[in-house]
Amino acid sequence: xxxxxxxxxxxxxxxxxxxxxxxxxxxxxxxxxxxxxxxxxxxxxxxxxxxxxxxxxxxxxxxxxxxxxxxxxxxxxxxxxxxxxxxxxxxxxxxxxxxxxxxxxxxxxxxxxxxxxxxxxxxxxxxxxxxxxxxxxxxxxxxxxxxxxxxxxxxxxxxxxxxxxxxxxxxxxxxxxxxxxxxxxxxxxxxxxxxxxxxxxxxxxxxxxxxxxxxxxxxxxxxxxxxxxxxxxxxxxxxxxxxxxxxxxxxxxxxxxxxxxxxxxxxxxxxxxxxxxxxxxxxxxxxxxxxxxxxxxxxxxxxxxxxxx
Amino acid sequence: xxxxxxxxxxxxxxxxxxxxxxxxxxxxxxxxxxxxxxxxxxxxxxxxxxxxxxxxxxxxxxxxxxxxxxxxxxxxxxxxxxxxxxxxxxxxxxxxxxxxxxxxxxxxxxxxxxxxxxxxxxxxxxxxxxxxxxxxxxxxxxxxxxxxxxxxxxxxxxxxxxxxxxxxxxxxxxxxxxxxxxxxxxxxxxxxxxxxxxxxxxxxxxxxxxxxxxxxxxxxxxxxxxxxxxxxxxxxxxxxxxxxxxxxxxxxxxxxxxxxxxxxxxxxxxxxxxxxxxxxxxxxxxxxxxxxxxxxxxxxxxxxxxxxx
Numbered sequence: 001x002x003x004x005x006x007x008x009x010x011x012x013x014x015x016x017x018x019x020x021x022x023x024x025x026x027x028x029x030x031x032x033x034x035x036x037x038x039x040x041x042x043x044x045x046x047x048x049x050x051x052x053x054x055x056x057x058x059x060x061x062x063x064x065x066x067x068x069x070x071x072x073x074x075x076x077x078x079x080x081x082x083x084x085x086x087x088x089x090x091x092x093x094x095x096x097x098x099x100x101x102x103x104x105x106x107x108x109x110x111x112x113x114x115x116x117x118x119x120x121x122x123x124x125x126x127x128x129x130x131x132x133x134x135x136x137x138x139x140x141x142x143x144x145x146x147x148x149x150x151x152x153x154x155x156x157x158x159x160x161x162x163x164x165x166x167x168x169x170x171x172x173x174x175x176x177x178x179x180x181x182x183x184x185x186x187x188x189x190x191x192x193x194x195x196x197x198x199x200x201x202x203x204x205x206x207x208x209x210x211x212x213x214x215x216x217x218x219x220x221x222x223x224x225x226x227x228x229x230x231x232x233x234x235x236x237x238x239x240x241x242x243x244x245x246x247x248x249x250x251x252x253x254x255x256x257x258x259x260x261x262x263x264x265x266x267x268x269x270x271x272x273x274x275x276x277x278x279x280x281x282x283x284x285x286x287x288x289x290x291x292x293x294x295x296x297x298x299x300x301x302x303x304x305x306x307x308x309x
Numbered sequence: 310x311x312x313x314x315x316x317x318x319x320x321x322x323x324x325x326x327x328x329x330x331x332x333x334x335x336x337x338x339x340x341x342x343x344x345x346x347x348x349x350x351x352x353x354x355x356x357x358x359x360x361x362x363x364x365x366x367x368x369x370x371x372x373x374x375x376x377x378x379x380x381x382x383x384x385x386x387x388x389x390x391x392x393x394x395x396x397x398x399x400x401x402x403x404x405x406x407x408x409x410x411x412x413x414x415x416x417x418x419x420x421x422x423x424x425x426x427x428x429x430x431x432x433x434x435x436x437x438x439x440x441x442x443x444x445x446x447x448x449x450x451x452x453x454x455x456x457x458x459x460x461x462x463x464x465x466x467x468x469x470x471x472x473x474x475x476x477x478x479x480x481x482x483x484x485x486x487x488x489x490x491x492x493x494x495x496x497x498x499x500x501x502x503x504x505x506x507x508x509x510x511x512x513x514x515x516x517x518x519x520x521x522x523x524x525x526x527x528x529x530x531x532x533x534x535x536x537x538x539x540x541x542x543x544x545x546x547x548x549x550x551x552x553x554x555x556x557x558x559x560x561x562x563x564x565x566x567x568x569x570x571x572x573x574x575x576x577x578x579x580x581x582x583x584x585x586x587x588x589x590x591x592x593x594x595x596x597x598x599x600x601x602x603x604x605x606x607x608x609x610x611x612x613x614x615x616x617x618x
Contacts, residue, residue, distance in 0.1 A: 013547075139528040140545055147527035174527040180515045183568060187528045189510065190503050190521075191538070192562055193569050194529075197502035198538050206489045212499075213537025218456035218483040219448040219496045220503075221533030226605045228522025228530065229500070229507050230582075234590050235599040236449060238322070242518075242586040250574035253501055256493060260502050262566070265559035273539075277551040281543050290544040296535045296613060303612030304605060 003081040003110065003167055004028060009073065009097060010086035011038050014114050016045035017141040018084050019067070024058035024143075025171055028066045032076035039069050048287070049143055055298045056144070056172075073097065074104035082110040082167060084136065091118055095126035102127050110163050112136035116188060119181045120153030131157035134164050136175075139187055144294060146174040146301075149185045200261020202276065203269045210280035225300065312390040312419065312476055313337060318382065318406060319395035320347050323423050325354035326450040327393050328376070333367035333452075334480050337375045341385035348378050357596070358452055364607045365453070365481075382406065383413035391419040391476060393445065400427055404435035411436050419472050421445035425497060428490045429462030440466035443473050445484075448496055453603055455483040455610075458494045509570020511585065512578045519589040534609065 006022045008015045011033035019042065022029045031042055046064060054060045070076040077083055083105055087097050094113065101111065111132045113123060124130030135151035142148070148168045152161050161177055168175040178185060184192065198212055207215065223232050234242040263269060281289065315331045317324045320342035328351065331338045340351050355373060363369045379385040386392055392414055396406050403422065410420065420441045422432060433439030444460035451457070457477045461470050470486055477484040487494060493501065507521055516524065532541050543551040572578060590598065 139532075145528055145531065147524060149524070174523065176516070176520055176524050176527070178515055180513065182510070182513070182515050184565060186510055186516055186521065186524045189569060190506050190525065191529050192565060193506035194499050194503040195538050195542070195562070196566050196569075197499050201491070201495055201498065202539075204489065204491070206487055206491050207485070207495055209539040211485055212495065213540050214483065215456060215458070215485050215495045216499065216533050216537040217535065218485070219454055220500050221530065221535070221537065222454065222606060222609065223448075224525050224530030225534035225609055226526065226530070227602045228525040229504050230511075230518040230586065230589065231522050231598075231602070233504070234586060235595060235602055239595050241590060241595050243583045246574060246579050246582055250579065253504070254574050256501060257505050257571070259492060260498060260505075265555060265563050270555050270559065273555055274552045277539065277543060280539065281550060286544060286548050286550050289540075293536045293540070293544055297531060299612045300531065300534055300609055303608045 003170070005079060005081045006030070007032060007077045007080040007083045007105075008086065009033075009076070009083060009101070010088075010114075011035070011042050011045075012086060013045070014138065014140060014142060015084075015086040016042055017049060017143045018086065018114070018138070020046050020049045020053055020063070021058075021143040021171055022084075023063050023067060024053045024060060026059075026066075028068070030068045030070050030076045030080065032070050032073055034071055038071070042067075042069070048291075049141070051291075052144055052294050052298065055295065056301075073100045077101050077105040077109070080105055080109050082112070084112050084114060086114045089115060089117055091122055094118060094123045098123055098133060099126050102129065102132070110160070110167055112164055114138060114142075117184065120151060120156055121181060122153075124153050124155055130155040132160055134160050135185075136164055136168060137185055138173075142173075144297060146172075147187060148173045148175045149187060150175050150177045151181055151185055152177070153181065196263065197260050199265075199269065199273070200263040203263050203272065204261070208280070209273065209276040213280070226304070312479070314388060314390045315339070316341060316386045316389040316392045316414075317395065318342070318385070318392060318410070319397075319423075320344070320351050320354075321395060322354070323447065323449060323451060324393075324395040325351055326358060326452045327395065327423070327447070329355050329358045329362055329372070330367075330452040330480055331393075332372050332376060333362045333369060335368075335375075337377070339377045339379050339385045339389065341379050341382055343380055347380070351376075351378070357600075358450070360600075361453055361603050361607065364604065365610075382409045386410050386414040386418070389414055389418050391421070393421050393423060395423040398424060398426055400431055403427060403432045407432055407442060408435050411438065411441070419469070419476055421473055423447060423451075426493065429460060429465055430490060431462075433462050433464055439464040441469055443469050444494075445473055445477060446494055447482075451482075453606060455481075456496060457482045457484045458496060459484050459486045460490055460494055461486070462490065505572065506569050508574075508578065508582070509572040512572050512581065513570070517589070518582065518585040522589070535613070 005028045007030045008019045124133045137149040139145040139147040314337045316339045317328045433442045446458040448454040448456040
């Protein structure tokens with residue numbers, strides 16, 4: 001493998017998940033975070049995701065044997081092959097991190113930021129070689145969910161994009177290269193569009209949160225795990241497929257769009273959503289519910305052949 | 310079982326799928342449709358979905374032994390236990406159908422319409438006993454996708470709602486009772502909200518249809534097959550769950566909503582979508598692609614324990 005050594009910058013939930021994935025694929029990993037309790041947080045976090053990595057079919061014995069901690073950023077990226085940055089979502093912080101990385105990392109290293117909201121174009125304005133930086137935005141948590149959105153900035157080179165694509169694919173991920181920078185990228189925009197209507201329907205009292213979740217898992221969730229929205233309409237439109245659907249039903253759908261909701265997270269809506277969340281999810285620790293969800297997720301991915309042995 | 314005899318009114322794709330599901334659950338089924346070629350269409354359609362019914366674990370030997378055809382509506386509903394109507398989506402046609410059904414069906418029969426868009430309140434204005442009619446809207450195809458949205462009209466009785474819920478649950482469906490009539494009900498509104506943004510992203514050239522579908526199946530589709538949008542944010546918000554998410558990220562999400570797309574199915578957009586559909590799905594017969602999708606769907610449902618033996 002071309003990438004033997006990775007540096008994970010920023011050891012929050014996303015950083016820990018990347019570190020676990022890299023380790024399970026046999027890479028040496030240096031974790032860099034200024035917090036004094038980084039090592040404990042990362043080791044606890046890795047303990048938490050190890051069963052998930054194992055269920056995905058990845059080797060986890062001696063997982064942390066090749067794990068190191070280095071709070072000094074320049075030292076952490078010296079000799080590395082890939083830097084995956086998961087720092088705070090503030091432009092000036094990211095620019096500062098990447099200025100240091102650019103100086104200290106080898107010229108061949110792949111440079112990727114996990115940012116969900118800051119364009120590579122903006123971060124790379126601080127760099128001497130902006131063609132080296134690319135967004136590699138995972139869908140949380142990166143060790144489990146296959147998607148990585150690769151979003152080149154205006155000056156990111158095609159070579160960097162292709163290397164990023166190949167790197168994430170070699171980890172069993174499903175990287176998708178976006179053709180344009182757009183706020184929120186693709187997955188979060190789609191998620192947010194559906195969630196807006198979900199909040200509206202709950203705020204209007206049409207369904208509760210729990211009922212809405214059950215509607216989704218029993219219909220569009222199942223569908224979209226297997227075939228995306230365009231394919232779903234292609235297959236739902238009879239022999240004429242999507243073109244027939246667009247011709248005969250497109251205008252009616254468009255006419256209904258203005259009737260979709262424009263809710264606000266005002267005090268009464270937040271109060272209702274919070275109260276219903278308590279009713280739906282109770283006092284069970286979130287980590288426990290998440291672990292249960294992740295087990296079901298893995299079973300689903302195995303059924304679809306999406307896990308990587 | 311309380312419901313031994315069903316009448317399926319309207320033998321399009323939805324009606325045929327209901328008929329297959331009812332037959333596989335041991336019911337006697339009468340199909341009523343004025344088209345002269347109804348019997349051939351229904352038998353061909355049932356042949357097409359029989360492998361799916363079998364894969365769901367339902368008995369399919371002699372599936373059509375208890376199937377009858379009766380073009381006269383009054384005769385078709387005489388002695389029936391449940392009427393599932395899938396006629397044209399026009400109010401006056403549905404009112405005419407239901408007027409006849411109300412006169413001719415036994416007083417104990419459950420009366421449900423598959424309509425995706427016409428409120429029970431409106432249809433029932435033509436009835437002497439509006440409390441008997443309820444919407445039982447499946448997500449296509451009904452024999453496969455678990456959701457049935459039960460939408461009471463203003464005058465539908467609680468007893469009718471409860472009987473409908475119990476009936477669909479006895480067929481292994483996951484019925485969900487809506488608390489208010491709203492155009493498009495819940496699943497289609499959510500689907501349409503996400504699709505609006507999907508069309509925007511393709512129209513803007515951020516991704517192609519095929520790429521967007523891959524983004525969805527590799528992220529939110531997988532997620533929402535296992536846990537709906539509220540649970541997903543509850544589990545993504547750290548130990549504080551959804552309340553913490555709403556408090557800390559709700560306003561930022563709301564601020565981004567006006568930036569989501571408002572596309573139109575104008576000529577250039579339809580041309581682009583049509584061209585990309587040809588590129589993505591090629592010339593493969595839609596029925597073949599759908600059968601392949603349905604097999605994956607069933608594997609997924611089996612992994613999640615959602616099929617009914």
